[in-house]
């Protein structure tokens with residue numbers, strides 16, 4: 203009885219505080235902490251570099267600390283970039299890694315949740331000189347923010363016994379052509395692709411004015427029912443009173459309700475239904491989801507993409523609305539946790 207008391211007390215406290223699941227912390231706290239650690243301790247996580255490898259090992263250690271065994275999945279990468287201090291682009295060839303965790307299920311179906319942990323490279327001298335990509339890029343928005351959310355999801359899933367397997371993938375080499383995600387998809391047999399019910403991706407949830415979730419243009423064109431996860435996530439957000447939008451479709455190259463350009467693309471192109479979270483503003487610029495916020499002194503092009511001066515903690519904390527760095531991870535997790543519980547059958 204004495205032994206049970208603390209647990210009962212905690213359950214009562216959780217019920218009274220309205221906290222979901224088993225967490226004693228507010229949703230998003232762990233995500234925000236981990237986002238800050240990855241951005242500040244592992245800047246310049248460029249595909250195939252020692253720093254990307256160190257970040258991958260850091261993630262394995264973080265997962266191990268919550269009782270999850272993660273695997274480093276190596277794959278070859280190739281891209282052109284201007285290394286720090288160089289004046290000419292060079293061809294880089296090396297090995298990048300995905301970090302993969304499986305939560306075993308009872309069925310042979312699977313849900314994949316992913317976020318890339320690498321940061322952008324400098325593709326040409328102009329970019330290198332302007333601090334676009336390269337060794338000083340923290341990538342807080344893109345994409346320590348998604349990694350933080352995925353780590354908190356992982357900690358919530360430790361010990362879970364879902365109906366369907368849940369595979370969490372921290373992707374390497376997203377910034378050089380989705381090479382980590384493409385490696386995963388290419389390694390799957392047609393039967394394995396059939397067994398993936400859904401791929402959820404989280405990329406860049408801090409800078410943008412609004413939080414969005416989209417379905418995949420290829421799979422939805424084949425069958426509109428493939429947007430089931432997007433629609434369920436939108437409905438959950440509405441029930442929770444959280445503002446969540448989808449692409450309004452103002453640019454005909456990007457059909458309404460669908461997104462683009464991050465790791466989920468590799469899965470969408472392989473016929474796997476996807477839902478991707480991002481924050482941006484689809485009503486600005488070329489209406490293509492690239493411009494994240496209004497143009498201002500702090501954000502001269504209305505975006506922070508791959509910019510080492512802008513996509514960093516000090517700048518974002520000083521110039522985004524107060525509380526943004528806590529609020530967004532919390533919002534995504536409040537929507538994502540019940541969705542994963544429901545769709546994986548926990």
Ligand SMILES: [Zn+2]
Nearest residue numbers: 344345405406
């Ligand atoms: Zn990204």
